[in-house]
Amino acid sequence: MAIEGNITEMGQLxxxxxxxxxxxxxxxxxxxxxxxxxxxxLRNPSAAAGQTATMFIGIxxxxxxxxxxxxxxxxxxxxx
Amino acid sequence: MATEDGGxxxxxxxxxxxxxxSLFGGDGTVGMFTxxxxxxxxxxxxxxxxxxxxxxxxxxxxxxxxxxxxxxxxYGFIYKMVEDTTGKDGLVYFPYIFTLxxxxxxxxxxxxxxxxxxxxxxxxxxxxxxxxxxxxxxxxGFVKNGASFLSMFWVASAPLALRPVLALIEVISYFVRxxxxxxxxxxxxxxxxxxxxxxxxxxxVTWIAPASILAITAIYALEMLVVSIQAYVFTIxxxxxxxxxxxxxx
Numbered sequence: 219m220a221i222e223g224n225i226t227e228m229g230q231l232x233x234x235x236x237x238x239x240x241x242x243x244x245x246x247x248x249x250x251x252x253x254x255x256x257x258x259x260l261r262n263p264s265a266a267a268g269q270t271a272t273m274f275i276g277i278x279x280x281x282x283x284x285x286x287x288x289x290x291x292x293x294x295x296x297x298x
Numbered sequence: 299m300a301t302e303d304g305g306x307x308x309x310x311x312x313x314x315x316x317x318x319x320s321l322f323g324g325d326g327t328v329g330m331f332t333x334x335x336x337x338x339x340x341x342x343x344x345x346x347x348x349x350x351x352x353x354x355x356x357x358x359x360x361x362x363x364x365x366x367x368x369x370x371x372x373y374g375f376i377y378k379m380v381e382d383t384t385g386k387d388g389l390v391y392f393p394y395i396f397t398l399x400x401x402x403x404x405x406x407x408x409x410x411x412x413x414x415x416x417x418x419x420x421x422x423x424x425x426x427x428x429x430x431x432x433x434x435x436x437x438x439g440f441v442k443n444g445a446s447f448l449s450m451f452w453v454a455s456a457p458l459a460l461r462p463v464l465a466l467i468e469v470i471s472y473f474v475r476x477x478x479x480x481x482x483x484x485x486x487x488x489x490x491x492x493x494x495x496x497x498x499x500x501x502x503v504t505w506i507a508p509a510s511i512l513a514i515t516a517i518y519a520l521e522m523l524v525v526s527i528q529a530y531v532f533t534i535x536x537x538x539x540x541x542x543x544x545x546x547x548x
Contacts, residue, residue, distance in 0.1 A: 271383060271534055278531040282478040285485035292488075296313065 230294045237291040244284020251276040310499030312492040316419055335415045336423070343405040343417065350404075372400060376533065383537035387544060394434075395536055398427065403529035406487060410521060419487035421480055428480035431536050439543035450546035479535060486528045490521045 255273040259266035321333050328334055354369030362370055376396045380388055402418060409416030417423050439447040451468040453461060494517055500510040 268382075271379065274527070274531055274534060275538060278482060278535060281486075282482045285482055285489075286478075288485055288489055289481060 230298060234291040234294040237287050237294065240287025240290075241284045244281050244287070247280030247283070248277050251280055310496055312495040312499070315415070315491060315495060316488065318420075336417050336420065339408060339415045339417045340405065340423075343401065343408050346408060347400055347404050351400075372396075372403075376400075379534060380537055383534060384541040384544060388537065388540055391540060395533055395540075398431070398536060399529055399533040402427070402483065402532055403526065406525040406529055407522075409487065409491070410518070410525060416487050416491055419484055419491060421484045424480040424484040425476070427532075428476040428483075431479065431539065432476040435536075435539045435543045438540070439546060442544060443546055447543070447546050450542060454547075475539065479532065483528050483532050486524055490517070490524055493517055494521065 251273060255266075255269065255276075259269070318328055318334050318336055320328055321335060321338060350365060351369055354363075354365040357363055357366060359366060373396065376399050377389075377392060380392050380395055384391075405418045405423075406416070408414060409418060439450075451465045451472070453464045453468065456464050494514055497510050497513045497517065501507045501514070503510075
């Protein structure tokens, strides 16, 4: 059966889907940050409260890269 | 755009909610001074902030009323954050940082209302905020430290051979700051609201509607969390950048 349709559109949609793989990396990164924070916090709960802000900064940096891949997906879907 | 009607009754347009439309007639073109739904919802956010802060602090009771305690909690939270992150000398810039936080927070929350428009999901809005922070911090760094502000890029604790490479990386990461700063907020808002709309689109299929409505409820709760965390993250990153400008030496 011959494949019909617009090959450019196919490439866009496949590229958008592939770009979403990057979000998995961000998920691993955020999980790593919070997991390590939690294991540290359970070892020394008295020091935990002071490091919450640092944890959120770490989450923000890890998450930004996932958002970039989401942005690439959106650009492929709507802007290219 | 996103999904054409595939004959299944599904007709999901998750990105349509982000369209900027002219409010008062015209021929639909959006110019520099057109009153759009963005203008309307930005104004609503500002009015909400004014009402909360003016009414909340008018009584100034020893035992705070409900609105006063909300205003006090927000104020105290950000005050402590600025103090912890940038130190005592950063407190001069507390009004700006508090303005940023409460504007982003209220604009995000107002954007969660049904039929509303999320202004912070537009990179045009967040990039303005992020560029303002970036320019202010850069100018402040040079005013406070003079040319020694540039020593931020020259990592003196690293081995000499590594320093040019590190300097290049530091310069790049410095200039990527406004990009990631703005896209993080806009991307999070856009993604969350698009997910809600996708689940809302599934609700037209009868047998899946209960699960879809439950999912919308759950995602709404998650979005409430994301909305506050993103406002917090934007503000705390502003504090971190401010600290870099005030104390550029590693």
